[in-house]
Amino acid sequence: MAVFKLRVLTPEKVFFDGDCEQLTAKTTSGYVGILKGHAPYVASIVPSEMKIKADGNSRSAAISDGVVKVSADDTVTVLTSAIEWSDEIDVARAERARERAEKQLKAQTSRTEFDLAERQLKRAVNRISVAGKK
């Protein structure tokens, strides 16, 4: 299968850098699949499951908010603050984050704090649901 160059970057490290056959990501308007030769494209990614298919194998990862960019020269860059392979997710930590966010939501707080807790809850729930997926 034809491959394109994929780079997944976070501020902490280069998460993935290599050839990829197919990238599946969830954007604000739904899931998109990216293959070689895709038109130049930029979209926001929402916390979700992202799939990277390379060497015939597909791997899942839990991604937080981010951006995917397809350049005209057939390279794809994903920029995100946090991403983890599904088999490397610390479920206990994600559960703790979920509990914390839920407690925060129940407490009567200001709107900005409510929004903050809601975003954290979404990320935690996403990590829990992606954990263990192949």
Next chain:
Amino acid sequence: MANMKDVKRRIKSVESTMQITKAMQLVASSKMRKAKERAEAVHPFFEGVFQVMADISRDHEFTSVFTKKKFKNSVLLIVIAGDRGLAGGFNSNVLKLAKSKADEIEAGGGEAVIMAIGKKAVEFFEKRDYKLIDGFPQIAEGIELIDTMMIADKVIDRFKLGDFDAVELVYTTFVSVMTQEPQHLRILPVEHLEYLGEKHPMTIYDPSPEAVFDSLIPEYMGGMLYSAIVDSFASEQAARRTAMESASDNAGEMIDKLSLLYNRARQAQITQEITEISSASLNDNS
């Protein structure tokens, strides 16, 4: 002539101080190396984020609350300093710059709001008459991106509400092992973005260039804060390493001087004892 016992005690105390400064020097240099690696790992991400933002602003005429240049009424200064002292001029240099920037804003009729990161920065602004809205002591050493994303979210929410119309950063950047420089940087509104007419009109933005741009802001800000905190931490360790190195050198010099004094005192005492013995035996013989 100096008392031998006293000199010996002083040598011992200087020696134990030197042991501490040497240990601190070693710890600082290993922490510095790690922090430097982390600071360098941010670059590819940051270039990517800035590239997308630059592409959008180059290709489209768009409006965003994050690029609007407003009258500077209220400025948020995010000040990053260390958690501990004994690092030469590290803390005082960066805090001096922060203070002068805050005074500058207030002299111009604006209001400076401070967010302090690092125990020394929090203490500095608590003691003085500045508007400190938030303090984060003791977070720089095991900092994770999630912590800075949370701070960034808070700042962005308040920026959108109009609590302040500019966000600036004051921190120390790591130039080399020997030099670290205090820096002042504008984060919001985003600068250095220009509209140069549509060059890549083929690019599809989903859902829209504005939405993509705005959704990138938290990543931009969180990444920037993270890199500044890690950079500042590396600088702090480098400054401490240099300070401790010169302290160890000074201690070594002091020990040399004191040993000389000690040997002299010892020699004087032996000479005196011999004189006493010989004069005593002379008296016996006579």
